[in-house]
Amino acid sequence: MTTTDLPEANIPELDGTVNLADIEALGRSRLGRNALEYYASGANDEVTLAANRAGFRAIRLRPRVLVDVSDVDARTEVLGLPLSFPVGVAPSAFHGLAHADAELGTARAAASAGSVMTLSTFSNTPIEEVAQAAAGRFWFQLYLYTDREVSAEVVRRAEAAGARALVLTVDAPFLGRREPNERHRFALPPHLGVPNAGSREQLRAMESEAGSQLVNYFQGLVDKTFTWADLAWLRSITALPIVLKGILTAEDALLAAHHGAHVWVSNHGGRQLDTAVGSIEALPEVVDAVQGQVEVYLDGGITRGTDVLKAVALGARCVFLGRAALWGLAAGGEAGVRRTLDLLHDEVRLALALCGKQNIGQVGRDLVRL
Numbered sequence: 001m002t003t004t005d006l007p008e009a010n011i012p013e014l015d016g017t018v019n020l021a022d023i024e025a026l027g028r029s030r031l032g033r034n035a036l037e038y039y040a041s042g043a044n045d046e047v048t049l050a051a052n053r054a055g056f057r058a059i060r061l062r063p064r065v066l067v068d069v070s071d072v073d074a075r076t077e078v079l080g081l082p083l084s085f086p087v088g089v090a091p092s093a094f095h096g097l098a099h100a101d102a103e104l105g106t107a108r109a110a111a112s113a114g115s116v117m118t119l120s121t122f123s124n125t126p127i128e129e130v131a132q133a134a135a136g137r138f139w140f141q142l143y144l145y146t147d148r149e150v151s152a153e154v155v156r157r158a159e160a161a162g163a164r165a166l167v168l169t170v171d172a173p174f175l176g177r178r179e180p181n182e183r184h185r186f187a188l189p190p191h192l193g194v195p196n197a198g199s200r201e202q203l204r205a206m207e208s209e210a211g212s213q214l215v216n217y218f219q220g221l222v223d224k225t226f227t228w229a230d231l232a233w234l235r236s237i238t239a240l241p242i243v244l245k246g247i248l249t250a251e252d253a254l255l256a257a258h259h260g261a262h263v264w265v266s267n268h269g270g271r272q273l274d275t276a277v278g279s280i281e282a283l284p285e286v287v288d289a290v291q292g293q294v295e296v297y298l299d300g301g302i303t304r305g306t307d308v309l310k311a312v313a314l315g316a317r318c319v320f321l322g323r324a325a326l327w328g329l330a331a332g333g334e335a336g337v338r339r340t341l342d343l344l345h346d347e348v349r350l351a352l353a354l355c356g357k358q359n360i361g362q363v364g365r366d367l368v369r370l
């Protein structure tokens with residue numbers, strides 16, 4: 001399904017949105033409890049979820065004036081891929097819960113906006129179909145299965161389909177407790193499959209009488225023994241750049257760089273270890289530790305163009321949208337994600353101009369007062 005299948009009346013509603021908060025409100029209004037709680041929740045008391053947003057709000061900008069900003073340019077590159085502005089889409093599971101366009105909608109929107117999509121292992125659409133829709137603008141996020149051969153096969157499929165990087169999520173040996181999902185027993189609706197993670201029947205076999213079924217699937221599928229030493233195995237089965245997603249400390253950033261991996265600063269949108277440091281707060285120590293040896297990215301709480309510039313100022317090459325992209329998808333499928341990216345692109349350009357910067361290369365630490 002594409003956006004042309006959307007009822008006419010949906011488009012003006014989307015066109016009337018002026019910021020990501022408007023799109024979030026529209027997206028939320030279209031979701032039932034199961035999906036809404038799954039998307040919105042953080043772990044436990046949601047302290048880290050709130051810290052991600054609060055961290056950006058606490059940083060003040062130091063704008064320069066009387067600079068010719070008649071022609072600002074927000075373009076950048078990630079791992080050699082040109083982006084129209086420093087924003088990509090973070091991996092999130094089950095886009096089919098948001099809209100019938102599912103991962104194909106997200107991929108098309110990211111591609112047409114000159115962005116990059118990171119496809120979750122737990123997508124509702126097979127890698128190969130998303131790859132086509134993404135027109136080369138996609139990375140693949142990997143959760144390692146207990147069975148290494150199954151993981152190796154997924155990695156081979158992603159590489160063959162044209163993924164430009166492998167993003168290994170390292171902050172989720174177990175799933176954090178998102179209590180609304182425990183309370184209301186989150187489950188994937190029967191019409192949605194998980195084609196990169198085994199059959200529906202395999203997943204059903206892991207369902208239990210209690211709690212979030214997601215926790216049950218995850219516990220049954222994912223390897224909890226994987227350590228730094230095992231990265232050599234991953235390196236041996238793929239030629240793709242490896243990105244470690246879920247780094248929050250200088251110590252781990254340095255280890256990542258020593259292992260030749262790029263660093264994605266993230267606390268999983270506050271969904272894993274609650275009270276972990278907010279991602280923008282963790283960024284400076286990570287950037288200082290790796291000293292430009294590898295690329296550094298960040299996600300968590302991005303909703304404004306000024307958030308993007310603050311992260312870039314503190315050393316992130318690019319930031320990624322988790323929930324913001326999902327709200328866009330829920331609000332209007334492919335068109336909703338595209339609107340989300342377009343609004344944010346406009347905000348980044350305006351913020352650059354008002355900061356007295358002509359391009360992303362001019363954005364450095366002097367732009368922020370912590």
Ligand SMILES: Cc1cc2nc3c(=O)[nH]c(=O)nc-3n(C[C@H](O)[C@H](O)[C@H](O)COP(=O)(O)O)c2cc1C
Nearest residue numbers: 039090091092093120169268269299300301322323
């Ligand atoms: C509903 C949902 C599903 C997610 N699924 C995954 C996933 O499959 N793999 C992964 O590495 N991260 C996953 N994440 C974490 C995101 O990649 C990202 O780290 C986080 O959402 C960023 O925070 P934000 O939502 O504030 O932008 C998920 C996040 C959400 C909200």
Ligand SMILES: CC(C)CC(=O)C(=O)O
Nearest residue numbers: 093122172175218268271
């Ligand atoms: C399928 C899930 C494990 C996806 C995830 O990482 C999340 O819900 O945060």
